[in-house]
Structures are given as C-alpha cells and as structure tokens.
Amino acid sequence: MSRKKVTIIGAGNVGSTTAQLIMAKGLADVVMVDIAGGIARGKALDIAEASPIESFGCNITGGSDYEETAGSDIGVITAGSARKPGMSRDDLLRINVSVVRSVTEEFVKRSPKAVIIVVTNPLDAMAYAALRASGFPRSRVMGMAGVLDSMRLGFFVAQELGVMPRKVASLVLGSHGDSMVPLIRHTTVDGKPITTFLPEDKIDALVERTRKGGAEIVDLLETGSAYYAPAVSVTRMVKAILTDEKAVLSCSVHLEGEYGVQGCFMGVPVKLGSGGIEEIVELELNGNERRMLSASADESKKLIAKLEL
Numbered sequence: 264m265s266r267k268k269v270t271i272i273g274a275g276n277v278g279s280t281t282a283q284l285i286m287a288k289g290l291a292d293v294v295m296v297d298i299a300g301g302i303a304r305g306k307a308l309d310i311a312e313a314s315p316i317e318s319f320g321c322n323i324t325g326g327s328d329y330e331e332t333a334g335s336d337i338g339v340i341t342a343g344s345a346r347k348p349g350m351s352r353d354d355l356l357r358i359n360v361s362v363v364r365s366v367t368e369e370f371v372k373r374s375p376k377a378v379i380i381v382v383t384n385p386l387d388a389m390a391y392a393a394l395r396a397s398g399f400p401r402s403r404v405m406g407m408a409g410v411l412d413s414m415r416l417g418f419f420v421a422q423e424l425g426v427m428p429r430k431v432a433s434l435v436l437g438s439h440g441d442s443m444v445p446l447i448r449h450t451t452v453d454g455k456p457i458t459t460f461l462p463e464d465k466i467d468a469l470v471e472r473t474r475k476g477g478a479e480i481v482d483l484l485e486t487g488s489a490y491y492a493p494a495v496s497v498t499r500m501v502k503a504i505l506t507d508e509k510a511v512l513s514c515s516v517h518l519e520g521e522y523g524v525q526g527c528f529m530g531v532p533v534k535l536g537s538g539g540i541e542e543i544v545e546l547e548l549n550g551n552e553r554r555m556l557s558a559s560a561d562e563s564k565k566l567i568a569k570l571e572l
Contacts, residue, residue: 266321267291267505270332270374272366273342274303274325276490277382277497281339283310284498286319290505291336293323296366298342300327333373337501340393342366343383345488355384360570363389367396378504378539381406381515382497386439387528388566390515394528401517403539408439409513409530410496415476416445419469424460426452434513435473436530437559443530444555445470449546503535510535511544521545522556527563529556 269285271278274297282293297303307325324331332338343359363383371377379397381390381404390406397404412435421428432451437444447466450457457466472479480489503510514533518524521543522531532544548556 267337268294268335269337269339269501269505270294270296270335270370270377271339271341272296272370273340273383274299274306275341275345276487277493278339278341279306279310280490280494281341281497281501282307282323284494285501286310286321286323287317288498288502289320290498290502292321294331294335295323295325296327296329296332297325298327300325303327329369329373332370335370335374335377337378337380337504338367338370338374339380339382339497339501340366340370340389341382343389356388356566356569359383359385359389360392363392364396367393371397371399377403379404380497380500382493384439385566387515387563388570390528391517391567392570394517401519401540404517405500405533405540406439406515406528406530407493407497407500408443408515409435409532410499411493412439412443412445412473412476412530413513414492414496416450416469416473419472419476420450420452420457420461423465423469424452431457434532436513436532437556438529438563439515440562441474442555442559442562443474444552444559445473446546446548446552448549448552500535504537504539507537508535509541514540516540516543518543518560522548523553524556524560527560527567529560529563 269291274295295303303325307323343362381393383389386406386408394404413433417431417433421431434446434449513530515528515530533540534542
C-alpha cells in the first residue's frame with residue numbers, strides 16, 4: 264500500500280516546521296515547494312539527514328517544480344509574506360492574494376482530489392481565494408486558525424491557573440483576528456468551567472491576550488511571526504484527515520447558512536476525516552455569542568470584498 268503524500272507550498276518557518284513534524288510522526292511523504300527552490304531543497308535535505316536517529320519512515324523532497332507534487336492527498340499553503348511589526352492581517356491582503364491564487368492553480372492541476380489547508384494570512388480571506396481558484400467543493404478547502412486560537416487560549420488559561428495545559432479544553436470560533444470569539448462556556452479545566460476558577464476580569468484579560476496572540480509574538484521576534492504552534496496546529500489537521508480520524512476541531516470553513524452566516528470563511532467546529540470537512544458541527548450559542556460571531560463574520564466579509572477575484 265502506497266504512503267500518503269502531503270505537499271507544503273512555501274518553505275518558510277511554518278512550512279518547514281510542519282514538514283519536520285509530519286516526518287517525525289510518520290504521517291506521509293512530504294514535498295516542499297517554494298519559488299526559491301534551493302531553500303526548499305536545502306530544508307528538505309536538512310530534515311532528511313535526521314533520519315538515522317529519528318528513523319523517519321517517510322521520504323521528503325524539495326524544490327520549485329510542481330510536477331513533484333502530483334497525486335498529493337493534502338496541500339498545505341503557507342506561501343506569502345509574513346506579518347511584520349505594526350502590520351495588520353489586513354495589510355497582507357493585497358500582497359498575498361495573488362500568491363495564494365497562483366499556487367493553488369498550480370497545485371490543483373496535479374492533485375485534483377486533494378484537500379487544501381490554507382495557513383497564509385489574512386487567513387479567512389486567503390482560504391476564500393483558494394476555494395475560488397481551486398474550483399473544489401467547500402469540504403476540501405479549509406483554513407488553519409481555530410485549532411491555533413483554541414490552543415493559545417488553553418495555554419493561557421493553564422498558565423494562569425498553574426495546571427498542565429492538557430487539563431484545559433478550549434474552543435475559539437470566528438474570524439482569525441481581533442474579532443475571534445473565544446467560547447468561555449466551552450472552556451473547562453478538568454471538565455469544570457473556568458468561571459469556577461477565575462473572576463470575570465481575569466477571563467477577559469485572557470481572551471484579549473488570545474486575540475492578540477499572534478501580534479504578541481510578532482512584537483517579540485521583531486523579524487518574524489509565530490511558527491511552532493501554527494505548525495503543530497496544521498499537523499493536527501493533517502493527521503485527522505490522513506487517518507480518517509473524524510476528529511472535531513475548529514477550522515475556518517466556508518459557511519452557507521450555518522450559524523446564521525452566509526458566504527464567508529470562519530472558524531467553527533468541524534468533523535475532519537478522509538473527505539476533508541465531513542460535517543459542520545453547530546453548537547447552541549447564547550445571544551451574546553451569536554452577536555459576536557455575526558460581528559466576526561462581518562470582518563471576514565469585508566476582507567473578501569477587497570479580494571478582486
């Protein structure tokens with residue numbers, strides 16, 4: 264039985280770290296593609312040279328030729344400009360939309376049955392651009408954001424309480440940005456609501472830190488943006504799809520009436536399996552949560568309206 268194959272488009276920090284994680288977990292053969300073919304080849308070789316100790320059971324190659332990507336099960340799009348200090352996700356829109364559109368077209372020519380995971384920011388708008396460029400059904404084009412945002416909230420809660428992060432279950436919906444919607448009612452520690460442990464002002468501060476999580480790292484790094492946690496988040500989604508896990512994870516998907524939202528990408532819980540998005544899980548939201556989600560959808564729609572596709 265042939266191994267699965269994942270193409271990672273963009274050999275920057277997120278792409279190469281994702282490649283290393285996929286190899287370490289033995290999930291699939293990996294092809295890294297980048298306009299700078301030497302960088303993709305060099306990073307692929309660097310990862311491959313760890314094989315004698317890491318005992319990788321998969322192969323990794325890199326370059327600029329999309330022919331090597333043919334027959335991929337998943338395409339992960341990380342290509343584009345990274346956010347710099349003082350730059351909002353909105354600022355990236357004009358720069359990255361042409362990149363995402365062109366790489367998507369090249370990829371789908373050679374892997375017409377693949378699932379696409381978009382990581383490039385501004386995430387929700389770029390996922391929409393990839394959906395349009397691919398011609399795929401919405402079940403096979405998604406954005407990585409909800410897993411990362413939920414993971415950040417869970418870590419911040421665990422840090423505040425001094426507990427192991429694995430004891431915290433958290434969920435963040437909405438657009439990937441300042442309007443994201445952390446669901447405090449669905450955030451628990453050992454199964455108990457965090458409202459049991461933390462006062463409202465502390466919770467509000469953790470929510471705000473989650474919303475600014477990416478910007479906080481950009482400011483600290485000064486010359487780059489987050490990539491370890493994003494790569495872990497992508498790899499989690501890749502694993503769920505390749506192993507037909509049916510895992511429920513928060514992912515950015517094109518909503519067509521679910522949660523009362525139409526025509527934009529937003530983070531909501533979905534069931535991920537070999538077909539990509541196999542079900543959109545609709546949670547019961549209270550009035551305030553629905554208002555916040557609607558406002559978040561408006562932000563996503565504003566970016567999509569600027570795409571000029």
